Amino acid sequence: MSLPKLHQEYEDDNELEEIPLDELPDTVTIVPSYADACEGSWDRASSQLTHDDESKVSVASKGSLTSKGPALDSRQPFTTHHSTHSPITVSRSATTTTTTSSSSSSPTFRNSSTSSSSYKTKISSPDRSTIKHYRSRRSFAGHEDISKEPAKEEEKFIIDETERKRVLRKADWHLLPFVSLLYLFSFLDRANIGNARIAGMEHDVELHGLRYNVVAAIFFIPYALCEVPSNICLKLMRPSRWIPSIMVAWGIVMTLMCLCHSYEGLIAGRFFLGLTEGGLFPGITFYLSLWYRRRDVAQRIAIFYSAATIAGAFGGILAFGISEMEGAGDLHGWQWIFCLEGLATVVVGFLSYFLMNDYPDSATFLTANEKEIMVQSLKQDSHGLAKEFRMTYVWQAVRDYKTYVQAGIQLGVVVPIYAISLFMPTIVREMGFRNADAQLLTIPPFVAGCITTVIAGHLSDKYNKRGPFIIICATVSLIGYIVLYTQTRTAPLYVGAVLAAMGVYPCAPVDIAWAGSTAGGDVRRGVTLGIVIGIANLGGLCSSFVYITPPRFHLGHGIMMGWLGLSILLSCFAMWDYNRLNKKKKEICTREGIDPSKNEEFRQMGNDSPLYRYTL
Incomplete structure (x- = not known):
């Protein structure tokens, strides 16, 4: 089965990152100020994501996420837009086929195929600090199979514009x-x-x-x-x-x-x-x-x-x-x-x-905090450029x-x-x-x-x-x-x-x-x-x-x-x-x-x- 891909779009330079869902790390954080949308497609009427192999993913949404775009096949992205400024955490469980959110207002993505992995999105409350740290065992941008390499820890930062x-x-x-x-x-x-x-x-x-x-x-x-x-x-x-x-x-x-x-x-x-x-x-x-x-x-x-x-x-x-x-x-x-x-x-x-x-x-x-703000601003501005x-x-x-x-x-x-x-x-x-x-x-x-x-x-x-x-x-x-x-x-x-x-x-x-x-x-x-x-x-x-x-x-x-x-x-x-x-x-x-x-x-x-x- 070919699962949809998640995309991350950066606010400043409109650059795009993507990763197949079957290669997600154990825990990944998507920061809404940098990721306006997580992309895939679903059928609005049935709230089902249908692939060419007829496997389906149920989507239970109560307004926290909204979809856009027509229904697409498994090779095309599916789009959801986060309507708050909270981080969205996408987690994978290797032992169950169904997961639920921790809150009634949180949407759940469930893979109903025979795959052993399932995914959930959970809205957590935002950190009020100037720079918010989100850690994952692997970078969200990674495409490598996490089973082949040791886990690496990486940080993402949100910088308050004011x-x-x-x-x-x-x-x-x-x-x-x-x-x-x-x-x-x-x-x-x-x-x-x-x-x-x-x-x-x-x-x-x-x-x-x-x-x-x-x-x-x-x-x-x-x-x-x-x-x-x-x-x-x-x-x-x-x-x-x-x-x-x-x-x-x-x-x-x-x-x-x-x-x-x-x-x-x-x-x-x-x-x-x-x-x-x-x-x-x-x-x-x-x-x-x-x-x-x-x-x-x-x-x-x-x-x-x-x-x-x-x-x-x-x-x-x-x-x-x-x-x-x-x-x-x-x-x-x-x-x-x-x-x-x-x-x-x-x-x-x-x-x-x-x-x-x-x-x-x-x-x-x-x-120290101000130095980090300056450094991270420059890093975001020069994404992918040699120093x-x-x-x-x-x-x-x-x-x-x-x-x-x-x-x-x-x-x-x-x-x-x-x-x-x-x-x-x-x-x-x-x-x-x-x-x-x-x-x-x-x-x-x-x-x-x-x-x-x-x-x-x-x-x-x-x-x-x-x-x-x-x-x-x-x-x-x-x-x-x-x-x-x-x-x-x-x-x-x-x-x-x-x-x-x-x-x-x-x-x-x-x-x-x-x-x-x-x-x-x-x-x-x-x-x-x-x-x-x-x-x-x-x-x-x-x-x-x-x-x-x-x-x-x-x-x-x-x-x-x-x-x-x-x-x-x-x-x-x-x-x-x-x-x-x-x-x-x-x-x-x-x-x-x-x-x-x-x-x-x-x-x-x-x-x-x-x-x-x-x-x-």
């Missing part, structure tokens, strides 16, 4: 201000070359012609090349050691740049600054993906990325104040900008060795065309972002403002960018969508550049600059979250993010050389419009492609009856697994 959100907020308060501070210093130190330029560096170091552009551009070559190796090192080492070390290293380089008195010295300083700083942004992005579920990470990346806009605004104020130290200690004002900002970075870097937590399961600010390091996963990321689609989207928005950070003071100055006023007038565009970045990240996570927000924000920025290109009066030009900044800044963190969600497994995700961010940061080379036609900068504004258009088109393609792949995966799972319990089989596949679903 409690999970509370723990998430606690993690936010401990992690996000800290990583935002790190990135603020990172962006401040790489972009202060623009503030130093109008604070007198251009004259003192004789940065005539394209010399300033070369100094700005040289940073991005080592910056881009070291990002993938850095993320691999982060995976192999502890984040609390690798990220602070990166920060201390670039802080030292930044401080020593105050000793530069020549064009060649500035080139060397910027090269080593890019080399030491390159691992921070992909490192923090990867680090956050180890703490948050895929659908929760975009707004967190947006919050820490908004530090870049704060750095742009804060950098203008800071540069304005520090430049007043002109002549102190025989240093120019722009040299003091490098010195003081570099020393502050070193101090924060050393503090990071003691303040940074590695992973949720070792976080000092979480209780150990293998070169196979590296090559999967390198060969995946989707990695380069996401890199193209990121490149299309990063080029304008770097152009704004490097040339906004110059663009504003060419509108007719004095140097000091230009420093201060760079603040509103960056503040506007900060606000829209946080809002877009929040909405992106709320609706679990990435592409639409990139398209909308990039379009706003495109309108800003059109205004900058076509207008001549100061007021419209300044409004265009604000629109350009407030539109483009949200695109980068949303796309980073999108790229991370297309890669299954920690290693593949880390390499994918490294490639995407590395390729995108090569766009800084373009940003450095296109604003060479003052005062209107038509060439630069026109090229920025082209890059934004590319990002919009690739976002549309990615949404279409991921939707196509999701439909294909769903069809495969339905047709083949894919079982997600066979995790090892799917680990090698990463996001190529038919169980993996892409975010649009």
Whole structure:
């Protein structure tokens, strides 16, 4: 006789587990919040489940379970839906052919054939603890015959959503201000070359012609090349050691740049600054993906990325104040900008060795119960995805065309972002403002960018969508550049600059979250993010050389419009492609009856697994 199969459907990722009833363990617990239905079929009128061999299973139901779907034969599933939030326990007795429930309201499944095994379902009262433990001698997902292997004990967890959100907020308060501070210093130190330029560096170091552009551009070559190796090192080492070390290293380089008195010295300083700083942004992005579920990470990346806009605004104020130290200690004002900002970075870097937590399961600010909530949330989000390091996963990321689609989207928005950070003071100055006023007038565009970045990240996570927000924000920025290109009066030009900044800044963190969600497994995700961010940061080379036609900068504004258009088109393609792949995966799972319990089989596949679903 072929008995029906039980299915378990997970709420978060719609993955399916199944096991034939004749292979059930002695005791199995099905948790309703993860298993909406146990599947089979019965005749509603007779309350009988009839198989091809004419054996029957009686079903006595008093409302606790409800059926759905037509009557099916023995090779098809039968469906019951549990109407409460209590666990359903399915037990097997090897000595009797008939079992009854412990309560009058509990339904009974009785196998009336000659089989020696019978089954019952019993509704038990729910445990009110945050995480409920259900043990069985064998995993519900197992397909092996329990008579052939020793019993294994496994736990299932139910996580209260309210409690999970509370723990998430606690993690936010401990992690996000800290990583935002790190990135603020990172962006401040790489972009202060623009503030130093109008604070007198251009004259003192004789940065005539394209010399300033070369100094700005040289940073991005080592910056881009070291990002993938850095993320691999982060995976192999502890984040609390690798990220602070990166920060201390670039802080030292930044401080020593105050000793530069020549064009060649500035080139060397910027090269080593890019080399030491390159691992921070992909490192923090990867680090956050180890703490948050895929659908929760975009707004967190947006919050820490908004530090870049704060750095742009804060950098203008800071540069304005520090430049007043002109002549102190025989240093120019722009040299003091490098010195003081570099020393502050070193101090924060050393503090990071003691303040940074590695992973949720070792976080000092979480209780044991809170750690378990974080860990189990991540496990449910990454069901069947590999976490150990293998070169196979590296090559999967390198060969995946989707990695380069996401890199193209990121490149299309990063080029304008770097152009704004490097040339906004110059663009504003060419509108007719004095140097000091230009420093201060760079603040509103960056503040506007900060606000829209946080809002877009929040909405992106709320609706679990990435592409639409990139398209909308990039379009706003495109309108800003059109205004900058076509207008001549100061007021419209300044409004265009604000629109350009407030539109483009949200695109980068949303796309980073999108790229991370297309890669299954920690290693593949880390390499994918490294490639995407590395390729995108090569766009800084373009940003450095296109604003060479003052005062209107038509060439630069026109090229920025082209890059934004590319990002919009690739976002549309990615949404279409991921939707196509999701439909294909769903069809495969339905047709083949894919079982997600066979995790090892799917680990090698990463996001190529038919169980993996892409975010649009």
